[in-house]
Amino acid sequence: MSYTHIRWDISEDRRTEYAISSKTSQLARKTADAVAAKAEAVELSPRYAPEADMKQLKRLSVKTLSLFSGGGGLDLGFDRAGFTHYASYEILKFAGETLRSNRPKWKVFSGENGDVTRQDWKSLLGTVDMVHGGPPCQPFSIAGRRMGKNDARDMFPEFVRCVDEIRPKAFMAENVPGFLSAKFSAYRKGLFTELAKYYEITTFVVSSDEFGVPQARKRAICIGVRRDLGKKFDHVTIRKASDKRGVQSALGLSLTSKDGPAPTLRSTLTGPRQTTSIANSTASVVRWKEYGIWPHGISPNATVARSFPTKDGTYRMCVEECQIIQGFPLSWEFYGAVYQRLGMIGNSVCPPVAYALAKALRDQVFND
Ligand SMILES: C[S@@+](CC[C@H](N)C(=O)[O-])C[C@H]1O[C@@H](n2cnc3c(N)ncnc32)[C@H](O)[C@@H]1O
Known part of the structure; x- marks a missing residue:
């Protein structure tokens, strides 16, 4: 597991206070479990039924690889938008279990086998058409310590390596809005310089509440479309909901x-x-x-x-x-x-947001 543990800097008094409060709520939860059992x-x-906003679209032959799949927000959105799932890679075993249980026919690699740092993607060149993923966002998060590339959890280079080795027709990466902030502009430039030779890259921010999701949640999106396809991605025309x-x-x-x-x-x-x-x-x-x-x-x-x-x-x-x-x-x-x-x-990426993005890619890039 590649996550670095962040030390929790608190005083002994606070630690004791938290321990007591944790014991008290554990007891209360036990009592609640006993009441609930009867x-x-x-x-x-x-x-709100999210599936109603994600009508299952006709299956396309576009083979889609999912990295850092988590519990499957992006995977589900792309699935409902008709993309053909090729494989998911996720380091956490319980997340792999979640994906497998919901979609028993999917190829899901989890635990050590799902660790993207251990994969050689070259054999997938010519097989996979679309790569998507949400590399761990703590390095760019306001809530985290914003260390960017100096953070051991920065998996963006791994996402870029995968795209570079496979050269799919398009890719989509998701992250916290901080990723697009001025603080990380040099970092982004370094990250995308090589890919920009082959891809037209568009970056923008989406807010989940504009897609019918009852939550204000902003996320940075980077979409790359391979230049030889002669197509561009226009994020302005992505279909949004009429009301929040x-x-x-x-x-x-x-x-x-x-x-x-x-x-x-x-x-x-x-x-x-x-x-x-x-x-x-x-x-x-x-x-x-x-x-x-x-x-x-x-x-x-x-x-x-x-x-x-x-x-x-x-x-x-x-x-x-x-x-x-x-x-x-x-x-x-x-x-x-x-x-x-x-x-x-x-x-996760809210599935209706993933669906809207996937549908826009379908309409604009995979529309042959
Ligand atoms: C932001 S979440 C992705 C959520 C996902 N896109 C969704 O929509 O549900 C990032 C995920 O990357 C996974 N991860 C972290 N390091 C990894 C690695 N080396 N290989 C594969 N997955 C990794 C984490 O366990 C976490 O589930």
């Missing part, structure tokens, strides 16, 4: 008079704690509370969530509700512990 199963009744969706309405709730897209879900797979909170900043906690929703201590399912009321009376969510807020259909099942499932969700 309770009648609670069914969710969301009003509120999180309460998406979940079928009416808790407060204020509704709007949820704050960006934090990506929880890495970092010092295995947290079950989806809040990514103090400001986001304030916003969640305005919506009457508690963003911490996400429950494994709705029955446990209802058996475990929050102290301040706000609504406790379960993993499936976070899945909906990220634009995953409920039919897509995530495997692993709660923090792992939340991590895959929070790390």
Whole structure:
């Protein structure tokens, strides 16, 4: 596993305080589990069905390779847009399990076999038409320490190596908006100099709430189209939704008079704690509370969530509700512990966004 552990710099007093609070909530969770075991199963009744915004398109013969596949946000979007899945590479075993369980026919490499740094891609030249991936974003993240190429988690060079060895017709890389900031302009130039000889590269930022997803989530997108194809990618014409969706309405709730897209879900797979909170900043906690929703201590399912009321009376969510807020259909099942499932969700490209991007590529590049 290539993630570097970030030391958690806190005082002994704070550490003791966290340990006590963690023990207390563990106890409360155990009690909730016992109550839930006897309770009648609670069914969710969301009003947002992401699959309705991702109509399955006719299958194209465009073979698509997925790197850093995580729990499959990009993979699912490209699949629904009709691209033919060639293979997925992902270092985390539980993420590989998630992909395999949802799409048993897909070729999924995970664990050591899914480590992109260990692959020689040259044999795929002429086979794979499209490569997509979201190299780990912590090196460019505002939440992280923004060390860019000096960060051991910077996997962008590996993505570039793959594209360079395969020379697909097009590629798409996704990352946090920080990747496109002025701070990393020299880094980007160095990264793309070689590829720019063969690819027309377009970079832009997308916001999930413009695609019907009930969450404000910005992501940087880099799309390259091989120059010999004589085609250009125009991001301005990508189809967006007419209205923004509120999180309460998406979940079928009416808790407060204020509704709007949820704050960006934090990506929880890495970092010092295995947290079950989806809040990514103090400001986001304030916003969640305005919506009457508690963003911490996400429950494994709705029955446990209802058996475990929050102290301040706000609504406790379960993993499936976070899945909906990220634009995953409920039919897509995530495997692993709660923090792992939340991590895959929070790390993903919202599938409806991936779908819109894939559809635009289909219409503009793979339209022969
Ligand atoms: C930002 S997430 C990608 C999310 C994915 N694009 C989606 O839409 O669901 C980055 C992923 O890269 C994986 N990863 C990190 N280092 C890797 C490596 N060396 N080989 C393969 N996967 C790796 C992480 O485990 C993580 O799941």
